[in-house]
Amino acid sequence: MIGIRNVSQIYRTRAGDVEALRDVSLEVADGEFVAIVGRSGCGKSSLLRLVAGLQEATSGEITVAGTPIRGPRRDIGFMFQRPALLPWRSVIDNVLLPTEVFRQDRRDARNRAHELLDLVGLNGFEKRLPHELSGGMQQRVSLCRALIQQPRVLLMDEPFSALDALTRADLTVELQRLQMKHASTVLFVTHSVDEAVLLADRVVVLSPRPGRLRQIVDIDIARPRSLGRDGHSAELGVLRAQLHDLLMTPEEVAR
Numbered sequence: 001m002i003g004i005r006n007v008s009q010i011y012r013t014r015a016g017d018v019e020a021l022r023d024v025s026l027e028v029a030d031g032e033f034v035a036i037v038g039r040s041g042c043g044k045s046s047l048l049r050l051v052a053g054l055q056e057a058t059s060g061e062i063t064v065a066g067t068p069i070r071g072p073r074r075d076i077g078f079m080f081q082r083p084a085l086l087p088w089r090s091v092i093d094n095v096l097l098p099t100e101v102f103r104q105d106r107r108d109a110r111n112r113a114h115e116l117l118d119l120v121g122l123n124g125f126e127k128r129l130p131h132e133l134s135g136g137m138q139q140r141v142s143l144c145r146a147l148i149q150q151p152r153v154l155l156m157d158e159p160f161s162a163l164d165a166l167t168r169a170d171l172t173v174e175l176q177r178l179q180m181k182h183a184s185t186v187l188f189v190t191h192s193v194d195e196a197v198l199l200a201d202r203v204v205v206l207s208p209r210p211g212r213l214r215q216i217v218d219i220d221i222a223r224p225r226s227l228g229r230d231g232h233s234a235e236l237g238v239l240r241a242q243l244h245d246l247l248m249t250p251e252e253v254a255r
């Protein structure tokens, strides 16, 4: 579904060139959930922006559903760290925004918006304005807005990092539920090893800048997953430790 081939990104700045990504290749299958982890500044957001068509790679090629990315596309949804809702539009009108931009059938879109808001527990909040909601609720609205256009691919850039730990854990559970239901193809950038092992089929570890593909860790554990006592804490713990070591040790001393 997503093909990233030999992608490099160099930013030319007045202070000199910044090499953000070097020769990254990755294939993401239809319905697969791939998490990307790596040190701050290793190019995770850059990679997502390239797949989203928000910027062009210095070299290499990216395809989604077999077609090269040349700019933003309707079949690619994006969710950022902050909800970025329009403050003057109600919850439902925020969710409907992409369907207006892409001129989708209004009635159909409204039905889908209600369904999605219901799914994330925001039933009854449709007419509220964003400032009347908590941060977690706003991010749920943002998730609905990303899903309304039924994208083939959902790109998520640290979507829960601005939330408190418990709300973040709640949303991780919800996203897992949505993923089990819809099996979307997701590329998910996170700093949280816990989130990565709970959500992903595979975790891609990038090396410190310039980001290169260091290792891919398969998370071969049945869903729903949980770090709680009744969950898969032992198996997930081993993978967490492995990822932690990959992130914390320089390549040359890693086993």
Ligand SMILES: Nc1ncnc2c1ncn2[C@@H]1O[C@H](COP(=O)(O)OP(=O)(O)OP(=O)(O)O)[C@@H](O)[C@H]1O
Residues within 6 Å of the ligand: 011, 012, 013, 018, 019, 020, 038, 039, 040, 041, 042, 043, 044, 045, 046, 047, 209
């Ligand atoms: N538009 C830009 N112009 C110049 N340099 C940039 C630009 N965007 C990113 N960079 C640089 O490229 C490198 C990678 O940035 P990027 O935001 O992709 O990393 P990241 O892994 O997402 O970081 P973090 O985890 O801190 O969010 C950084 O050194 C950053 O300063």
